[in-house]
Amino acid sequence: MGRAPGFGAQVVQVTTLASMRAPTTIICVDCGGTCHLLAHPEVEFEPGDPVAYRCADCMDRWDIVMPDHDDEGGAPD
Numbered sequence: 001m002g003r004a005p006g007f008g009a010q011v012v013q014v015t016t017l018a019s020m021r022a023p024t025t026i027i028c029v030d031c032g033g034t035c036h037l038l039a040h041p042e043v044e045f046e047p048g049d050p051v052a053y054r055c056a057d058c059m060d061r062w063d064i065v066m067p068d069h070d071d072e073g074g075a076p077d
Helices: none
Strands: 025-027 034-037 050-055 061-065
Antiparallel strands (some): 025 034, 034 050, 050 061
């Protein structure tokens, strides 16, 4: 007996998110100094990925989350 084509096959849905580069520097919230990206500047991140920075002045580490493409940075309604 033969099996019907596709019998037992699994369907996998893949969603591809557009990757983006993180800013190479941000402003330190604590001291106002410059925080530098700890990852290589050529690395691309997806929305929701954590990105680490280190302040050159006070040595604090800052971890931020890459925003969604449709996130406008405003406060939620």
